[in-house]
Amino acid sequence: xxxxxxxxxxxxxxxxxxxxxxxxxxxxxxxxxxxxxxxxxxxxxxxxxxxxxxxxxxxxxxxxxxxxxxxxxxxxxxxxxxxxxxxxxxxxxxxxxxxxxxxxxxxxxxxxxxxxxxxxxxxxxxxxxxxxxxxxxxxxxxxxxxxxxxxxxxxxxxxxxxxxxxxxxxxxxxxxxxxxxxxxxxxxxxxxxxxxxxxxxxxxxxxxxxxxxxxxxxxxxxxxxxxxxxxxxxxxxxxxxxxxxxxxxxxxxxxxxxxxxxxxxxxxxxxxx
Amino acid sequence: xxxxxxxxxxxxxxxxxxxxxxxxxxxxxxxxxxxxxxxxxxxxxxxxxxxxxxxxxxxxxxxxxxxxxxxxxxxxxxxxxxxxxxxxxxxxxxxxxxxxxxxxxxxxxxxxxxxxxxxxxxxx
Numbered sequence: 469x470x471x472x473x474x475x476x477x478x479x480x481x482x483x484x485x486x487x488x489x490x491x492x493x494x495x496x497x498x499x500x501x502x503x504x505x506x507x508x509x510x511x512x513x514x515x516x517x518x519x520x521x522x523x524x525x526x527x528x529x530x531x532x533x534x535x536x537x538x539x540x541x542x543x544x545x546x547x548x549x550x551x552x553x554x555x556x557x558x559x560x561x562x563x564x565x566x567x568x569x570x571x572x573x574x575x576x577x578x579x580x581x582x583x584x585x586x587x588x589x590x591x592x593x594x595x596x597x598x599x600x601x602x603x604x605x606x607x608x609x610x611x612x613x614x615x616x617x618x619x620x621x622x623x624x625x626x627x628x629x630x631x632x633x634x635x636x637x638x639x640x641x642x643x644x645x646x647x648x649x650x651x652x653x654x655x656x657x658x659x660x661x662x663x664x665x666x667x668x669x670x671x672x673x674x675x676x677x678x679x680x681x682x683x684x685x686x687x688x689x690x691x692x693x694x695x696x697x698x699x700x701x702x703x704x705x706x707x708x709x710x711x712x713x714x715x716x717x718x719x720x721x722x723x724x725x726x727x728x729x730x731x732x733x734x735x736x737x738x739x740x741x
Numbered sequence: 742x743x744x745x746x747x748x749x750x751x752x753x754x755x756x757x758x759x760x761x762x763x764x765x766x767x768x769x770x771x772x773x774x775x776x777x778x779x780x781x782x783x784x785x786x787x788x789x790x791x792x793x794x795x796x797x798x799x800x801x802x803x804x805x806x807x808x809x810x811x812x813x814x815x816x817x818x819x820x821x822x823x824x825x826x827x828x829x830x831x832x833x834x835x836x837x838x839x840x841x842x843x844x845x846x847x848x849x850x851x852x853x854x855x856x857x858x859x860x861x862x863x864x865x
Contacts, residue, residue, distance in 0.1 A: 637825045669745035676825060701748070708749040 472556035475499045477508055479520065480537075480561035482568050490568065492559075493517075499550065505538055505558060506545040509572075522572035529688060532622030535629065536572055537561040542626035544688045563629035579625050582641045586649040586667055591660025592717050603722040611656035611718070618651035618696050620689045627683035627693050633676050641672045643683035643693035650696040653703065659717040665707065674700045751817045757810035761803060768794075795862035804855040809848055816844045 474496050482490035495512050506524055513520045522545070524534040529547040536545045538560055539553050550558060566574035592598055627643040628634045634642045641649075649668060652658045668674065674697045683693040706712035729735070768778045769785050781789035794800045823836050 633825065636827055638827065665745075669742045671744050671824070673744055675744050675748045676821060704745050705749045705752055708745050 471501065471551055472499050474556065475503070475508060475550055476557050477512060478557060478559040479509075479512070479517075479572070480559075481520075481571055482562075483519075484570060499556075503550045504546055505536070505543075505548045505550060505560060506534055508550060508558065509545060509560070520572075521570045530622060532624035535563050535574075535624040535626045535688075537563055537629065542629040542686045544624060544626070547688055563625050565629050565631065565634045566625065574625065574629075576625050578638075579623070579628055579642065579644060582645040582672070583623065583648060585672075586641060586645050587660055587664055588645075588648040588652055590652065590655065590658050591663055592657070593659060594720075597720055601720075603720045605657040606718045606721045607656050614656070615651045615654040617691055618647050618654070618693075621648060621651070621687075621691050621693075622689055624688065626686045626688055627691075630682040630686035632680050632682065633678060637676055639672055640676050641667070641674075643677075643697065646674050646677075646700060647683075647691065647693035647696035650700045650703075653700065656715065656718045659714065661703075661707075661714045665704070668700065668704060673704070674698075677701075747817060751814060754810040754814040754817075757806060758814060761807040761810070764803070792862055792865060795858055798859070801855050801859040805852045808851040808855070812844050812848055812851075816840045 475498075476494055476496045478492050478494050480490050481493050495516050497508060497511050497515070500507070500511075506527060509520065509522060522534065522536070524546060525531040526533070527546045529544050532544070534545040535542060537543075538545065538548055539555070539558060542563055545560070560572060562568050562572045563574045566576060566578070569575050590598070621644060623644060625644065627647075631643055633640050646668075649664050653661050653664060677694070677697045679694060679698065681694045684691070684695065687693065703712055776783075778794060779785050779787075779790040781787070781793050784790065820836060820840055824833060828836070
């Protein structure tokens with residue numbers, strides 16, 4: 469699409485103090501080269517609507533703060549060019565499936581509570597080694613590939629906003645929490661499958677996923693939560709049938725003690741800071 | 742743990758249905774060629790063939806197994822649909838009880854029908 473001269477932002481406004489239901493407000497601003505939706509919102513806040521509220525931080529698709537419902541799809545506002553939407557009307561609403569705090573700010577606490585309940589961290593028996601490491605946990609490249617793509621998740625909530633099951637079932641853990649749980653279950657350094665199973669094997673687990681696949685479509689980082697959920701279902705079914713054996717967490721590799729620099733490799737330059 | 746158990750049985754019931762539906766399709770559409778389950782006549786739903794199958798204990802057992810698998814698979818799926826409507830704890834318990842009792846009732850009635858049909862066929 470060629471760049472338009474002006475762009476109209478149709479923004480969902482909500483102020484809990486006003487006691488009024490959410491309403492749309494149209495603001496037209498001039499288009500600037502390379503304008504993202506977040507740039508447009510900043511321009512509107514600076515020039516037209518100083519009370520407009522949203523969350524954002526890094527402006528480069530890393531922090532996951534600016535997830536919004538843009539032209540009918542959950543996206544990151546900082547990562548969405550106005551021209552890629554193919555229209556000069558940009559509708560911006562808070563992420564669906566979450567309560568609204570104000571304007572474009574969704575209440576993500578349920579998302580993070582469900583995430584925390586599934587213990588998204590390495591769990592091992594050797595607690596002493598974890599806190600005072602004597603070496604590194606061994607992990608081969610093919611072990612890393614089992615979970616690498618799931619570790620790109622930035623917890624923006626776009627997958628949960630797109631999920632039809634999250635929309636109707638408040639107990640369902642949702643694609644983000646489940647994918648992150650699988651990320652650690654699939655990590656060869658982890659031994660926490662049995663602990664996570666206490667939550668996963670209940671009705672909060674992956675059973676209600678209908679494999680609509682919308683979470684994977686919506687993810688701005690290319691993570692495939694739907695795949696993680698199906699892999700998790702398979703793992704839990706095999707576990708029930710006693711066909712799944714949790715592999716032993718990887719061993720500690722001692723720190724190398726006798727490393728010598730090769731003669732043909734120059735020394736690193738001195739630190740500048 | 743309960744949902745893990747129910748889901749696993751849901752998958753296993755699906756496999757049983759797949760197996761017996763495959764058998765059904767074979768009997769109805771392929772047995773003209775292989776002639777195992779339709780001994781009396783080339784047409785699978787001819788009375789003599791239906792009677793011959795009803796006399797076989799294998800078919801009585803397969804009807805009961807398929808009935809059990811189909812009931813569990815279908816009612817568990819229906820239960821999930823109802824639960825996703827966001828109903829409360831008390832209503833969930835009621836749904837579980839109604840589906841369990843209804844499913845058991847249908848299973849007993851269906852199993853008795855399969856057994857009675859076999860017994861009747863053997864007298865003809």
